[in-house]
Amino acid sequence: MNLRLTFTIVITKLLVFILRFLRRGGTTLPGKVACKIYPGIIKNISKDLKIIMVTGTNGKTTTTRIIGQILKENNIDYITNKSGANLVSGIITTFIDSVNISGISKHQTALIEVDEAAFNVITDHIQPHVLVVTNFFRDQLDRYGELYSTLKSVKSGIEKSPDAKLVLNADDSLCASLSKNHSGDVLFYGYSENAYEGDEDLFNSDATFCIYCKNKYEYKNRVYSHLGGFECTSCGFKRPDSDVTCLNVEELNSSYSKIELSINDSNNSYKAKINLPGLYNTYNALAAVSCGHALNLPSDSLINALETFECGFGRMETIETDNKTIKLILVKNPTGFNQVLNFLLTENKQTQIAFIINDKLADGTDISWLWDVDFEKLIDIQETVSNFYTSGIRGEDMAVRLKYAGLYSSKIQITKDYEELVQKGLSNTLEGHSFYILPTYTAMLDIRSFLKKKYNLKEFWK
Amino acid sequence: MYELNICHLYPDILNLYGDRGNIIALEKRCSWRGIDVTISNISIGDIFDAEQHDIIFIGGGQDYEQEILQNDLLIEKGSEVKNAINSEKVFLTICGGFQLLGNYYTTWDKKEIELLGALNIWTIGSKERMIGNFVFECDFLMDENCDGKIVGFENHSGKTYLGDGVKPLGKIIKGFGNNGEDKTEGAIYKNVYCSYSHGSLLPKNPTLADHLISIALRQKYKDFVALQSLNDGFESKAHNSMIKRII
Numbered sequence: 001m002n003l004r005l006t007f008t009i010v011i012t013k014l015l016v017f018i019l020r021f022l023r024r025g026g027t028t029l030p031g032k033v034a035c036k037i038y039p040g041i042i043k044n045i046s047k048d049l050k051i052i053m054v055t056g057t058n059g060k061t062t063t064t065r066i067i068g069q070i071l072k073e074n075n076i077d078y079i080t081n082k083s084g085a086n087l088v089s090g091i092i093t094t095f096i097d098s099v100n101i102s103g104i105s106k107h108q109t110a111l112i113e114v115d116e117a118a119f120n121v122i123t124d125h126i127q128p129h130v131l132v133v134t135n136f137f138r139d140q141l142d143r144y145g146e147l148y149s150t151l152k153s154v155k156s157g158i159e160k161s162p163d164a165k166l167v168l169n170a171d172d173s174l175c176a177s178l179s180k181n182h183s184g185d186v187l188f189y190g191y192s193e194n195a196y197e198g199d200e201d202l203f204n205s206d207a208t209f210c211i212y213c214k215n216k217y218e219y220k221n222r223v224y225s226h227l228g229g230f231e232c233t234s235c236g237f238k239r240p241d242s243d244v245t246c247l248n249v250e251e252l253n254s255s256y257s258k259i260e261l262s263i264n265d266s267n268n269s270y271k272a273k274i275n276l277p278g279l280y281n282t283y284n285a286l287a288a289v290s291c292g293h294a295l296n297l298p299s300d301s302l303i304n305a306l307e308t309f310e311c312g313f314g315r316m317e318t319i320e321t322d323n324k325t326i327k328l329i330l331v332k333n334p335t336g337f338n339q340v341l342n343f344l345l346t347e348n349k350q351t352q353i354a355f356i357i358n359d360k361l362a363d364g365t366d367i368s369w370l371w372d373v374d375f376e377k378l379i380d381i382q383e384t385v386s387n388f389y390t391s392g393i394r395g396e397d398m399a400v401r402l403k404y405a406g407l408y409s410s411k412i413q414i415t416k417d418y419e420e421l422v423q424k425g426l427s428n429t430l431e432g433h434s435f436y437i438l439p440t441y442t443a444m445l446d447i448r449s450f451l452k453k454k455y456n457l458k459e460f461w462k
Numbered sequence: 463m464y465e466l467n468i469c470h471l472y473p474d475i476l477n478l479y480g481d482r483g484n485i486i487a488l489e490k491r492c493s494w495r496g497i498d499v500t501i502s503n504i505s506i507g508d509i510f511d512a513e514q515h516d517i518i519f520i521g522g523g524q525d526y527e528q529e530i531l532q533n534d535l536l537i538e539k540g541s542e543v544k545n546a547i548n549s550e551k552v553f554l555t556i557c558g559g560f561q562l563l564g565n566y567y568t569t570w571d572k573k574e575i576e577l578l579g580a581l582n583i584w585t586i587g588s589k590e591r592m593i594g595n596f597v598f599e600c601d602f603l604m605d606e607n608c609d610g611k612i613v614g615f616e617n618h619s620g621k622t623y624l625g626d627g628v629k630p631l632g633k634i635i636k637g638f639g640n641n642g643e644d645k646t647e648g649a650i651y652k653n654v655y656c657s658y659s660h661g662s663l664l665p666k667n668p669t670l671a672d673h674l675i676s677i678a679l680r681q682k683y684k685d686f687v688a689l690q691s692l693n694d695g696f697e698s699k700a701h702n703s704m705i706k707r708i709i
């Protein structure tokens with residue numbers, strides 16, 4: 001028996017227990033403490049686990065949850081971290097929490113969501129067997145520096161994991177570039193050329209120029225933002241062939257999407273219903289299916305998981321009250337926000353929309369990115385939206401943004417108090433209709449805990 | 463009816479942190495007053511003819527992307543940009559766009575990059591970034607209705623210094639500004655206005671937006687007197703809430 005190991009595990013578990021008892025939900029402190037006492041602890045207790053990691057700027061949580069569903073469908077027991085605990089200390093806590101005091105785990109698989117800026121650090125401790133990368137979009141720049149340094153840091157984490165099976169987004173030139181010089185297997189997922197043609201504003205693009213030679217990319221097709229069939233005619237870097245491919249988008253609506261996809265280029269195609277709205281979630285689904293394929297799981301189980309999957313933390317949660325529905329959708333950067341707006345455009349019933357914008361550290365302290373979001377497209381539905389409420393620390397800035405997007409000023413209301421916001425929003429919502437609330441990260445935490453108290457809900461989210 | 467032609471230089475490259483908010487603000491504040499606006503996006507390889515434009519906007523970019531346009535700006539468009547500045551065209555340049563107009567940029571590891579030299583300013587890279595909400599005060603905006611205060615968000619590692627002939631845009635009240643040392647923020651030279659405040663500089667500071675529109679109209683139309691006032695309720699709330707929060 002390794003006394004130091006046991007000692008560290010006991011201390012950590014005790015800390016987790018105390019923090020839970022105090023309802024601090026502390027997921028990072030125990031990991032920090034454990035690392036101090038025994039820096040090599042993670043390597044030691046994870047040596048028998050098959051480790052799947054998911055990173056990237058957008059869609060990590062959803063992708064991780066769908067992979068979780070895939071593992072469940074295949075009766076694979078796994079440990080996983082909570083979505084708020086995707087930094088190094090949170091991940092370490094997750095591992096220690098799952099073993100007994102001798103450091104033995106009863107699970108064989110770990111499914112870990114890793115913050116894109118933490119991936120390089122966590123790979124100093126452990127390396128993934130399968131690494132899924134979702135995409136690279138601008139996100140919280142003032143915290144992490146520039147997009148290319150995020151990419152570089154993920155790349156250097158991959159260099160420490162030469163045997164990892166990479167699952168990469170073929171349509172994202174930044175993400176696809178991670179396969180260069182990798183000695184392990186690589187699997188790509190993406191959209192075929194004719195599957196879908198997006199109409200995004202090209203100016204709002206994160207990767208216009210070739211990462212290798214700075215020549216401007218040409219696109220055969222664009223799905224959204226910089227995702228699509230890119231090609232650099234100067235050095236030849238182009239969208240790689242994909243192993244898991246969306247062949248056709250059959251339906252996009254406000255509660256689910258239907259796509260047709262092929263797995264491993266077989267002539268077999270599958271029709272899949274993804275139990276999530278929004279084009280961006282089809283990419284998360286493709287990433288998860290590719291991960292399942294990389295694990296050699298049967299294709300039918302992958303398709304099933306898409307349909308049985310239920311929404312996770314904050315991505316889209318619904319609360320039913322008095323025959324009305326409150327829908328909560330997290331917004332955090334221009335690309336994600338634009339996708340949420342596209343989704344709102346599919347709503348054809350009379351509705352209310354609230355934007356709650358905070359600028360705390362976890363939201364990004366700079367809210368200039370709101371000017372990169374195409375709120376102008378809401379003009380198309382402003383007749384069916386009775387009110388646009390703005391709230392949060394930066395509710396006033398959000399009101400300015402909506403005004404300059406060309407929406408009727410008379411429909412824009414700054415309502416900072418949550419009680420008043422929810423009361424107004426719901427009383428103006430007709431029976432059978434929806435009240436949409438779009439908060440940034442910390443605003444999501446606040447509004448949920450408010451709604452939880454107000455409706456006396458037990459954990460309606462997990 | 464008045465018309466203004468706004469040129470967005472390198473919109474596909476210098477487009478960081480919502481800089482297009484400034485273009486949107488100029489456009490809307492004109493159109494709400496019945497002034498016709500045309501926006502031209504001019505990028506690498508496009509011909510830039512200063513005579514076609516009344517207001518020229520240059521935003522900020524990531525370091526990686528700025529190298530791409532160095533050649534185009536210095537060699538292809540450089541002399542025309544200088545002509546435009548000398549013929550008193552209105553410019554608004556932000557962050558990277560501000561630095562590019564200067565004499566040179568010295569990186570923190572002492573590499574000197576030659577820049578356009580249209581303004582007598584220079585920038586020295588530092589390892590720390592100057593990040594956060596900030597407030598500065600502009601003399602030229604002060605009158606009985608306006609205290610001249612501008613709110614914005616800065617995020618830069620370059621420290622910019624102003625040489626002879628160039629005035630600061632404003633005096634720092636809270637934050638770093640040009641270099642974190644001399645309390646200056648931004649620059650004014652002829653009708654060139656430069657700032658480190660990116661994103662929603664003009665939407666949240668409508669007096670500055672209107673100031674730029676006014677000088678452009680005055681340049682173009684002899685009979686122009688003043689802009690009609692607008693209802694700036696939301697703008698003032700956003701502006702004042704930040705002032706209250708940080709000073």
Ligand SMILES: [Zn+2]
Nearest residue numbers: 210213232235
């Ligand atoms: Zn290339």
